[in-house]
Amino acid sequence: MRLAQISLNNLRRRKAKALFSITSLALGVAIFVTLQSVGNTLQSDLAHRLDQYGANIIVLPKSDSLNLSYGGLNVGGVTYGQQYIGTDALSLITKIDDAESISTVSPKVIGALPTEHGESLIVGVDFQQEFTLKKWWSLTGQQPQGPWEVLLGAEAADKMNMQPGDTFRLSDTNVLVAGVLEETGSQDDYAIFLQLSSAQKLLDMQGKISLIEISALCTTCPIKEISDQIGQAIPTAKVTPLKEAVVGRMATTTRLATFATAISVLVIIISSLVVLATIMGSVNDRTREIGILRAIGFRQSQVAIIILIEAILIGLLGGITGMSLGYLGYTLGARVLTVQGGATFSVALAFWPIMVATLLAILASLPGVWKATRLEPVEAIRVL
Amino acid sequence: MSSLVQAQQITKEYQTGPVKALALQGVNLTVSKGEFLSIIGPSGSGKSTLLSVIGGLCTPTRGSLKVDGFNVYDLPQEKLADYRREYIGFVFQQFQLIPYLTALENVMLPLVAAGLKNNQQVAAAKEVLEKVGLGQKTQRLPSQLSGGEQERVAISRAIVNKPPLILADEPTGALDSRTTEEILELLAQLHSEGQTIIMITHNPKVAARAQRIVEIVDGKIAS
Ligand SMILES: Nc1ncnc2c1ncn2[C@@H]1O[C@H](COP(=O)(O)OP(=O)(O)O)[C@@H](O)[C@H]1O
Ligand SMILES: [Mg+2]
Numbered sequence: 001m002r003l004a005q006i007s008l009n010n011l012r013r014r015k016a017k018a019l020f021s022i023t024s025l026a027l028g029v030a031i032f033v034t035l036q037s038v039g040n041t042l043q044s045d046l047a048h049r050l051d052q053y054g055a056n057i058i059v060l061p062k063s064d065s066l067n068l069s070y071g072g073l074n075v076g077g078v079t080y081g082q083q084y085i086g087t088d089a090l091s092l093i094t095k096i097d098d099a100e101s102i103s104t105v106s107p108k109v110i111g112a113l114p115t116e117h118g119e120s121l122i123v124g125v126d127f128q129q130e131f132t133l134k135k136w137w138s139l140t141g142q143q144p145q146g147p148w149e150v151l152l153g154a155e156a157a158d159k160m161n162m163q164p165g166d167t168f169r170l171s172d173t174n175v176l177v178a179g180v181l182e183e184t185g186s187q188d189d190y191a192i193f194l195q196l197s198s199a200q201k202l203l204d205m206q207g208k209i210s211l212i213e214i215s216a217l218c219t220t221c222p223i224k225e226i227s228d229q230i231g232q233a234i235p236t237a238k239v240t241p242l243k244e245a246v247v248g249r250m251a252t253t254t255r256l257a258t259f260a261t262a263i264s265v266l267v268i269i270i271s272s273l274v275v276l277a278t279i280m281g282s283v284n285d286r287t288r289e290i291g292i293l294r295a296i297g298f299r300q301s302q303v304a305i306i307i308l309i310e311a312i313l314i315g316l317l318g319g320i321t322g323m324s325l326g327y328l329g330y331t332l333g334a335r336v337l338t339v340q341g342g343a344t345f346s347v348a349l350a351f352w353p354i355m356v357a358t359l360l361a362i363l364a365s366l367p368g369v370w371k372a373t374r375l376e377p378v379e380a381i382r383v384l
Numbered sequence: 385m386s387s388l389v390q391a392q393q394i395t396k397e398y399q400t401g402p403v404k405a406l407a408l409q410g411v412n413l414t415v416s417k418g419e420f421l422s423i424i425g426p427s428g429s430g431k432s433t434l435l436s437v438i439g440g441l442c443t444p445t446r447g448s449l450k451v452d453g454f455n456v457y458d459l460p461q462e463k464l465a466d467y468r469r470e471y472i473g474f475v476f477q478q479f480q481l482i483p484y485l486t487a488l489e490n491v492m493l494p495l496v497a498a499g500l501k502n503n504q505q506v507a508a509a510k511e512v513l514e515k516v517g518l519g520q521k522t523q524r525l526p527s528q529l530s531g532g533e534q535e536r537v538a539i540s541r542a543i544v545n546k547p548p549l550i551l552a553d554e555p556t557g558a559l560d561s562r563t564t565e566e567i568l569e570l571l572a573q574l575h576s577e578g579q580t581i582i583m584i585t586h587n588p589k590v591a592a593r594a595q596r597i598v599e600i601v602d603g604k605i606a607s
Contacts, residue, residue, distance in 0.1 A: 001489055001496050001505060006482075013484040013525065292480045295441050296541070297469020298497045299462050377468075378441040381480055 003302055007310035021278050022318040025361065028271020029322025029353040032264050034329030036349055039260025041334055047217070047253045055106070055133060055213035057227055058240045059093075061085050084109075084208035089234045093214070096229040104133045104215040109196060111203040111210075113171045117160045122170075123191045124199020127151075133215055134188075140164055141179030144194065149178040151193040157181075170194075171202050212237075272360055279314075279364035284383050286368025291380025300373065311365045315358030322357065323350035388549060388580055389415040389438060394447035396433050396603075407433040409603040410447070415582060417548070420575040422583045422594035430603040431584045432477065432553055438582065439551050440468045452548070469497050473542030475552035479534045481526040487513060487537045488522040494545045512540040516570060532563035539570060543579075550574065552583045556590055568593050 011018040061084055093105055106129040113122045127143055141164025144151050150170070152162055157180040162168065166177045175194065183189055200206050216226045223241045231239040286307075293303050372380045396408040407430045415421055423431050436442035437449060440456055449456045456467055468474075473494075481490045491509040500508075513522050516536040526534055535555060542550055552571070556564040572593065575581055583594060591597050599606040 001492050001502060003496065006485065006489075006496070009489065010484045288480075289482060292476075292482060293493070293497075294465065295439070295468060295474055295476075295480075296493050296497060297465055297467075297472075298493075299465045301462075302497060376442050378436040378439075381441075381476065 003305045004309050006306050007313060010310055011313060017282070018314065021275065021314050021361070022321065024271065024274045024278050025315065025318025025357045026322035026325060028267060028275065029319050029350075029357050030325035030329060031267045031271070032353050033323055033326025033350055034333060035260055035264050035267065037326070037330040038333040038337070039257065039264075040349075041330075042337065043253050043256050043260070045337075046256060050252065054135075055104075055215050056223055056242045057214040057216055057230065058242065059085065059089070059212035059214065059230060059234065059237045060240070061210070062236055062238045084205060084210055085212065085234065085237050087207045087209055089209065089212065089237065092233040093212070093230055096226070096233050098216075098226050098229060101217045101226060102214060103217055104129055104213075106130050106133045106213045106215075107196060107209045107211075108213065109199050109203060109205050109208065109210050111199070111205065113192075113202055115160065115168060115170055115192075120156065120170075121187075121191045122199055122203065123193050124196040124203070125193055126196050127193075130193070133213060136184065137181060137188075139179040139181050141177070144178040146176075147195050147198045148173060148175045149194070150175045152177055152180045153189040153191045153193075154181055154183040155189040156192055173202065268356070275318075275357075275360050276364045279361065280367055283368045283371060286365070287372045287375070287380050287383045290368065290372035291375070291377050291383070294372070295377040295381060303372075304369070307365050307369055308362065311361040312358055315361035316354065318361070319350075319354030319357035323354060326350065326353075386417055387414045388417045388419075388452060389413065389582075390450040391434075391438065392448050392450075394434070394437055394444045394449065396430070396437065396442065397445045407603055408437070408444070411600075411603070411605055413598065413605065415549075415580065418575075418578050418580055419596065420571070420581045420583070420594045421596050421598060422585055422591040423598050423600060424585060424588065424591045425600035425606070427586065429600045431600055433603075434600065435551050435553055435582065435584055438549075439472045439474050440464055441474070465497075469494055469545070471547055471549055473545070473547040473550045475535075475538050475542045475550065475555050477553040477557065479526070479538040481534060481537055481541075483526055486523050486525055487518060487529065487533075487540075490526070490537055491540045491544050493541060498545060508544055509540070512544045513537075516540050517566075532559050532566065535559060535563075535567055536570070539567070543574065548580060550579055550581045552581065554584050554586070556585065556587070564590065 063083070087107075090105060090107055093099070093102065096102075106126060109124040111122050112119045114120075131137060131143065139151065152160070157163070157177070160168065162177050162180070164177055164179055167174055168177070169175075170192070181188060196209075200208065214230070216223055227239045227241040231237065290303055290307070293306070294300070371383070375383070391411060391413040394408050394411040394413075395406075398405040398407055411430075411434060413434070423434065425431050433442065437444050438451075443457055451467070451471060456464070459467060482493070485493070488506070488509050491512060492505040495505040495508060510519070510522060513519055516539060518533060518536055518540070521529065521533065524533075526537070529537065535558075539552070539555070542552070550571075555571070556567050559567060568590065571581055571583065581594075583590075585591050597607075
């Protein structure tokens with residue numbers, strides 16, 4: 001028989017006691033791991049969703065004059081210099097250092113064209129990107145498919161008295177109304193949207209873009225940095241990060257993380273107390289056993305090894321069981337919450353809980369050891 | 385015969401809070417090699433304390449204990465543990481078996497402490513358990529054994545590493561007369577093989593089985 005076998009036999013033959021210690025440790029670890037992983041996943045899921053919600057960077061042509069519009073109301077003013085960005089800017093954006101952090105790039109060409117109902121606001125867009133960016137858009141009818149299918153803002157449709165399926169003349173081209181947007185309360189309500197290339201052709205702006213709206217994943221990279229990188233890539237453009245959008249998003253996700261951490265800390269404290277109470281409940285048993293072993297002639301170091309192995313076994317078993325349960329909890333939690341964005345369960349997450357569990361088990365065995373070494377063997381044996 | 389144990393002016397005071405209990409007051413005792421000695425005396429007279437001092441389990445407040453020529457309580461911690469393992473086989477009053485180890489494993493303990501190979505541990509422990517008549521019950525836990533059987537496991541554990549000195553604290557105290565007789569037979573047999581034994585009892589009949597009787601009253605040798 002080796003020293004380790006003495007520890008093992010203790011766990012094996014006093015199953016109820018060992019199971020109780022292991023279970024209380026496992027539950028603590030499981031709850032911690034579940035909370036942390038579900039919290040992390042929710043956080044990245046939320047960030048992911050928020051990041052796709054509207055633009056947080058706007059790329060405009062550089063102009064020398066002051067901007068004389070406020071809240072969509074243009075009060076005129078002469079602008080000099082370039083009024084557009086080249087289409088090549090789009091490929092330049094995809095080549096910046098933090099390109100992976102960019103989720104949506106939505107180029108637009110903007111102008112005015114005559115219809116039967118007078119001059120109308122024309123916005124050429126990449127519909128796929130635009131719908132990704134504007135998650136709040138809802139429409140009757142369908143998304144435009146062909147080059148001469150358009151999407152009308154609510155006000156524009158109202159003024160022109162148009163419904164999905166109707167046709168009208170835009171400049172000198174017949175176009176089909178594929179869908180009508182519900183009211184958004186923004187400039188979108190007054191616009192006629194059509195495919196970027198069609199709009200460029202009608203406005204005689206081939207190869208030119210009026211502005212680019214970009215949605216970057218602000219949780220992974222500071223938005224300011226991405227803006228600067230785009231600015232360097234396209235020297236003819238003015239790149240403006242929308243700070244409010246970024247700050248708001250960060251605050252929301254950080255609050256979620258803080259909440260998960262606070263609860264985890266609480267769980268750690270509670271389960272630590274339970275574990276300490278469980279294992280320390282048998283201090284006197286421990287003291288007597290140590291007294292017997294020492295009386296028989298075991299050295300202090302041998303006794304220490306026996307007790308340490310036992311504590312480590314309990315800690316590891318509890319930690320690993322807890323981690324497995326935690327993984328189960330995470331899987332269920334992720335399913336219930338139907339989160340999107342990659343799974344964030346990692347073995348690394350379980351490393352510290354298992355370490356803490358083991359340390360806790362060792363810590364809990366110390367009072368018995370301390371009491372037994374302080375007493376002479378004959379007294380330790382007599383402890384009741 | 386040469387002496388194995390020389391206790392000189394052993395005094396032991398227990399301090400329980402502000403109260404001091406004087407358990408031993410200047411005890412002198414010499415035990416020869418191969419001797420079978422019994423210690424009698426009323427309850428609380430200091431018998432167990434004396435045996436613990438001799439067994440290296442309890443440091444005397446004053447006095448010296450020489451065993452085999454060296455001063456036991458001058459030894460450092462770890463050497464004192466070695467002394468207990470190599471010189472002493474202690475049979476405790478309440479057996480003090482480890483509850484989660486089988487009879488065999490309990491008997492193996494002193495050999496585990498000595499770092500013997502597993503097969504040597506098993507062979508030696510089995511041999512001793514055979515000798516005390518427990519060859520069929522080596523795999524039982526203490527809770528699955530009767531009082532007399534537990535006593536025999538405790539004696540087996542005390543003799544398994546062949547220590548020069550067996551110390552038995554009321555080994556028959558909790559046993560019926562038939563089992564008492566069996567245990568005394570066992571001790572007598574060990575003595576006949578040359579084993580030095582010190583046995584505590586408060587039963588004069590049991591004490592009479594030894595070669596010499598020492599009586600302790602109020603922490604002093606009375607006769
Ligand atoms: N650990 C202890 N703490 C305080 N007093 C003790 C302790 N052990 C024994 N005593 C006291 O010392 C005296 C002798 O005890 P003990 O040696 O056990 O006597 P015996 O074995 O003859 O019954 C008793 O008065 C007992 O109460
Ligand atoms: Mg006693």
